[in-house]
Amino acid sequence: MEVLLFGIAKDITGKSSLDLSALKEKPNSVSELMHFMNSSYPELSKLSSLAVAVNGEYATIDVPLQSNDEIAIIPPVSGG
Amino acid sequence: MEVLLFGIAKDITGKSSLDLSALKEKPNSVSELMHFMNSSYPELSKLSSLAVAVNGEYATIDVPLQSNDEIAIIPPVSGG
């Protein structure tokens, strides 16, 4: 289970992706992933917003996560 | 006293300018010019609108006309 990191989330974690495969309790939903990320990296909870994308689509907190999903942490976007 | 004609006003009169110098009673104001034009060329009065410019500026009907003014008949504009 790999989580892609972008922008300031990459700076906060110091990584462009996180491998969660080795975790004893892998997050089963977006909600659980958010909880894990915020407690592992408290600086993330200070951002204006934090979204999760699953397989390239914005995902609500109840979306379940499978180990082969492409998961990404989406800090506040600022394109344009 | 020369009057420039554009667009459909040129087609209606068949001329790109009218020399009014030879007129016995030259128009002394925009209002008198409009009256002269509409009675000489009744097709002009069927247009959506008709404006007069004096020295390159839109002129209200009370503006007086001098013989050395640059006068133009402005049929409905349709640029763009």
Place this chain on the structure above:
Amino acid sequence: MQKPIIEIVDKIDTAVVYDELSDAASGGICVFVGTVRDFTNKEAVVSLEFESYKTMALSEMRKIADQASSKWPLNKVVIRHAVGLKKVQEAVVVVGVSAAHRTECFEACKFLIDTLKETVPIWKKEVFKNKTVWVSAHP
């Protein structure tokens, strides 16, 4: 606003307008290009012919640039109209602005083209297969 570019030309080069509007103090550039459409009221258009009262048209275009600049904080303005015969798909007018923020770019650019169509002494004749029509001439 820097000195606006105000021109009546025979042919519009759409590739240069960004360079003309580009500006270090601007975060946005908005450009509108009017082009010849193939159909008017379902009737095939062969071409358009534009005629201008050139000195007055330039002076009215300058007024529009000044008005826009007094309404919005603009950095650069271009207003350029073509005259003569224009075929389908050709550019007939280009208006554009650069400014710090995008909202004023859009508002000012729309104001330029809307006002140009109302006040600038330029006339357009639509050439169809069997007739010609001076646009907006009759009610």
Place this chain on the structure above:
Amino acid sequence: MQKPIIEIVDKIDTAVVYDELSDAASGGICVFVGTVRDFTNKEAVVSLEFESYKTMALSEMRKIADQASSKWPLNKVVIRHAVGLKKVQEAVVVVGVSAAHRTECFEACKFLIDTLKETVPIWKKEVFKNKTVWVSAHP
């Protein structure tokens, strides 16, 4: 709408976008170009750095083009964003549409850039002389 042009590129060529949007059925083309501004809150900007989640960004850009096309009768749409290091005055994004009439051109073009800024996963870091800031990251 014809197939929209949706791209993430290293460098934007502003000279080509009109040709891409040009279309016989269109009377108007509206284009917005976002450029790097020299100052943010009175602080001199050295450069901007853009990063994207490319596959998702392209998919979100396609959605925006489709949404615009369902709201307005558009003929062509271009949405192109640059990534990497951009200096002051460089273009970072270009969005544009062609349509029969100008009102829908302006409305749709503004919708494209407004929505892009809200939903497309692209991030901008402002580089100042003595610090860098991820734009909008913090409240």
